[in-house]
Amino acid sequence: MELTRYEEDMLNGKYGEGPALAMRVQVALGEAFGARRMVPITRAHVALSNQDADLWFVERLVKGGARCVVSPTVNPALSLDYFPDLEQGAREMTERVQGAYRAVGASLTYSCTPYLYGNAPRYGEVVAFSESSATPYVNAVLGARTNRESAQGALCAAVTGRVPEYGLLLDENRKGNILVEVRAELRDDLDYQLLGYCADEIGEGIPVFTGIPPTVTTEQLIYLGAALNTAGAYGMYHIPGVTPEAPTLEAAFGGRRSERTVTITERDLARALDRISAREEGRIEFGLLGCPHYTPRQVRQVAELVEGRRLKTEMWICTSFFTKEVARRTGMLAQLEKAGVHLVEDTCIDQPCWNHLSGKLGVTTDVKCAYYARRRGMRFVIRSLEECVRAAVEGEIR
Ligand code: F3S
Numbered sequence: 001m002e003l004t005r006y007e008e009d010m011l012n013g014k015y016g017e018g019p020a021l022a023m024r025v026q027v028a029l030g031e032a033f034g035a036r037r038m039v040p041i042t043r044a045h046v047a048l049s050n051q052d053a054d055l056w057f058v059e060r061l062v063k064g065g066a067r068c069v070v071s072p073t074v075n076p077a078l079s080l081d082y083f084p085d086l087e088q089g090a091r092e093m094t095e096r097v098q099g100a101y102r103a104v105g106a107s108l109t110y111s112c113t114p115y116l117y118g119n120a121p122r123y124g125e126v127v128a129f130s131e132s133s134a135t136p137y138v139n140a141v142l143g144a145r146t147n148r149e150s151a152q153g154a155l156c157a158a159v160t161g162r163v164p165e166y167g168l169l170l171d172e173n174r175k176g177n178i179l180v181e182v183r184a185e186l187r188d189d190l191d192y193q194l195l196g197y198c199a200d201e202i203g204e205g206i207p208v209f210t211g212i213p214p215t216v217t218t219e220q221l222i223y224l225g226a227a228l229n230t231a232g233a234y235g236m237y238h239i240p241g242v243t244p245e246a247p248t249l250e251a252a253f254g255g256r257r258s259e260r261t262v263t264i265t266e267r268d269l270a271r272a273l274d275r276i277s278a279r280e281e282g283r284i285e286f287g288l289l290g291c292p293h294y295t296p297r298q299v300r301q302v303a304e305l306v307e308g309r310r311l312k313t314e315m316w317i318c319t320s321f322f323t324k325e326v327a328r329r330t331g332m333l334a335q336l337e338k339a340g341v342h343l344v345e346d347t348c349i350d351q352p353c354w355n356h357l358s359g360k361l362g363v364t365t366d367v368k369c370a371y372y373a374r375r376r377g378m379r380f381v382i383r384s385l386e387e388c389v390r391a392a393v394e395g396e397i398r
Pocket of ligand 1 (some may be wrong): 112133290291292318349369372
């Protein structure tokens, strides 16, 4: 790779061992992917995981004197205020991770939807985003440019202020190559997740979806990207007439022909649900929503559905501190709490605070939640929001 004098100096340790380590990682990535140079970034998002390797790396950077030149937003960790009975180890880990990320200069936002709360890149902006549900949103929906960074790659980029130029940063790699004809009615948010969970049918590449109405909502686009990256690995997609780099079908393919055509029908969506949802009926023990973090609009939907009702089982919704504050100010929080719904900020379904749900059957609206929470021993029946709320009110799923 050709480096500028400043980048060479950083690599050689002129600015300290921390920045040198970050630059070494960036150069290695660039060389692995055939990048010719570094380009500056203006934003970053780090998928902090609150686990050992995450902590080891950020502490090593901090010990080496690294400080972010672009302060990144970060993914959820643990809400220490909300779960006072956490095991000591989990509490200590969270406090150390928090301290290390604070020391390296990150913005401790703790949300996986940072583009809704201040870290929203504009069209064409070059950024370094990790978090699998965020990268397709940033590329496809906002038209900014990021590769699917790892948490460590994004953190190194935040420290050096640069990324190696390859992959989705280049025009030629952003065009679609798979035509996905959706011949199924997309009735609600869940159907968009099931569409994304058809990654096996779609295959590798950049999908161009037709058959998606222009009324598709922000939440549905968030869900589509999240589910695509639960079942597969996609940094980019196009929806002609909806996403900004695809004003037309031709533009989505960059004037080339699609390499293959895939048709997704109602049957494919039903099969996707069958693959990811538990096939159980009867008593449920909890509801868990908000993967990715629920938006104010989704929280409002739940508040309206539970108004005047009392849940038989506990229900938690993961969200950002911003959305929780909006809920508090608008009275939705009181409404939810009265019904027995807990709105939990700053944390994620894949954190140790949910270990007490291991072995239990719950309901969720969220495909990614059902997938990742398996490793914590939770089982989920996936249903629409209306059905999840009804199940929580009755304490059972039909
Ligand atoms: Fe967000 Fe955690 Fe789900 S980071 S997308 S709530 S797995």
